[in-house]
Amino acid sequence: MASKYDGLARIIIQNVGGKQNINSITHCITRLRFKLKDESKANTDILNQTDGVLQVIQANGQYQVVIGNAVADVYDAVLAVGHLQGAGTVDEDGNPVEEEDTGSGKKNVAAVLIDMISGIMAPTITLLGASGIIKGVLTLLTFFNLLDASSGQYMIWYTVADGFFYFLPVILGYTAAKKFKMNEFTGMALGIALCYPTMVNLTGGEALGTILTGTPFEMSYYTTFFGLPVVFPSSGYTSSVIPIVLCCFVAAKLEKWLNNHLSDMIKAFITPVCVLVIMSSLTYLVIGPVSGVICAVLTLVFEAMFNIPFIGATLGCAVVGAFWQVLVIFGFHWSVIPLGYINIAALGYDFIMPGTFSTPFAQAGALLAVMLRSKDPKTTKIGVPAFISCMFGITEPTIYGINLPKKKPFVAACVAAGIAGALVGALGAKRYVPGGLGLFGLPGYIDAGATGLFSMWVVLVASVIAFVIAFVVTMFIYKKEQ
Structure with missing residues (x-):
């Protein structure tokens, strides 16, 4: 052409x-x-x-x-x-x-998608690890009453740690734009639009109406765009990954087309105006409903699975354990989390989320094997803080920095987490209080009644098993030259 x-x-x-x-x-x-x-x-x-x-x-x-x-x-x-x-x-x-992989050649769609997400996340890995460590340390200090959660020290440190996750779409707007070869600041502006307080707070008001009423996919909307409902996923867009990546992918195509067809005299200003107006509108009008429908489908699937007689809990926890990190990557784990809160409110305990408890430890086991196998200083530099973050339940540095790009360690960890999840479901472990992640989530499994520490010991043992399985399998299947 x-x-x-x-x-x-x-x-x-x-x-x-x-x-x-x-x-x-x-x-x-x-x-x-x-x-x-x-x-x-x-x-x-x-x-x-x-x-x-x-x-x-x-x-x-x-x-x-x-x-x-x-x-x-x-x-x-x-x-x-x-x-x-x-x-x-x-x-x-x-x-x-690094150039963008177009997917031609021998790579399949899944491999191209993984490489794309990993490439976009790579520049954020060290800060994701640092934020995870800070959040974990703060949880530890408050748990042992060494620091008051209402103190200025806690609030300032928690703000900088949690703020990085909260405004992740802004940061990924920059890295995704760079990956897709568009203006990086336009990408950041699109990320800012997803985190803008006015839009984030819309769901706290009174709903104007619903769409797909009477179906399992019924969703409320709080404002309209030229008469079209603006629908949000239940979790919103803060801390999300996929919405801004998809937004920048399409925006890069639009920006390139505009630059090829507009005069050099005006495109420096008109191109970003068009990209921002069009893409912010499409993101809120299209990605919101699509994300909501996908989350609703996942909710129905998990509810049906856990309701299967006799084997429901074992099968459900195995599946949710195996695929939890995959759901986290795409931001669809928010379709399962509300089920856990509903169970605690209605039953006094939750039997779904215990299946996910072992997942960070499985990723940590695979990560440790990669570090020992590769003996690469760069891998170790990323891996050590990522490993610590896993202990605190923050897996993003491990996933995006090492395990997912190398593929086999990530798969090994998912399989190990699925096995551990099946054990947790079969033994009937329950979570009584939602709270911390990783090791700091253990107190939530203590029952003040008859079962006492039973559930805590179950998820702890299952986590050790997941760690060992992921470590051993990765040591066998991962080769240094990879």
Whole structure:
């Protein structure tokens, strides 16, 4: 497909000495970076006077043609016109930047999706781990009455730790935009729209009406958009991952189309206006109802599963344990969590969430095996704080930083958690008080009545089993070269 930059691309190729004089070509955010066989063959003066070229810089063994904001489009045109093989994207220092995997070749859809999510989450891993550790330490201090939850120290430290999770869509708006090659600040603005207090607080008011009334998928709405109901998932969009990723994926396509069709004189301002207006509207009008329907379907599935006579609890806890981390990745775990609260309110205990208790420990077991197998300093640097976070029930650094990108450790951990969940369900462990995560969730399994510590010991033993199984299996199936 012809590009409006094809003419400029031909001029650039001709004046760097022709295709035969090009060893390689990369680009950063403003420059085409050529490695030429003989720089004396390049016509620098002509390029400096060419419309579309801001400047030519010869430095660090590279012949750099400064283009500006349109550099990615010009780069694609140079590759197409010159039938060249590109060497990818680099940063301003010339260091390689990971390119988006298009899914072509041998990778299947699931592998491409995993690589995409992991790539988007990777820059946040260390701070996710740090936030998890801070939250865990605060829980520990308050549990042993070493710190008052109403004190200024607690509130400030908890704000910075929990705030990172709360405003995660804003941060992922930046990393997803970078992954999909769109304006990073536009991505952040879309993330901000999902966390804006006015929208977050809408569900606290009186509902204007419902959609899908009379069906299991009935959802309330609190405002309208030109008469169309704006429906929110029960958990809202704060701390979510998938909505902003999908939003930026579509927004990147829209932004590219607009930049190709708008005049250079106006696109710097009009493109972000169009992207923000269109994508914020589509996100609230489409993603909300879709997320709500998916959550409702999952709720029905889990309710039906746990109601199967005789084997319901065992089967239900096995499934919820095995797939819990998958649900967490897509944000659909919020469809199950309310069932646990309903059970505690109605029965005084919950028999669903105990099936998930072992999942962070299973991920920790797989993570430890990877660290021991790889002996890679980078893996260890990420893995140690991620392991500590797992003990506190925060698995995101482990999932996105190591286990999910490497795939097999993540699968091993899910299988181990499923086995542990089946044991918990078969023995009838119950949670009596919702509260902490990881080790700090153990007090919630203590019954003040007849069963006493029984449920606590069950989930603790099941967690040890999950840890060991995930560790052993990963040690066998994971190879260092992966």
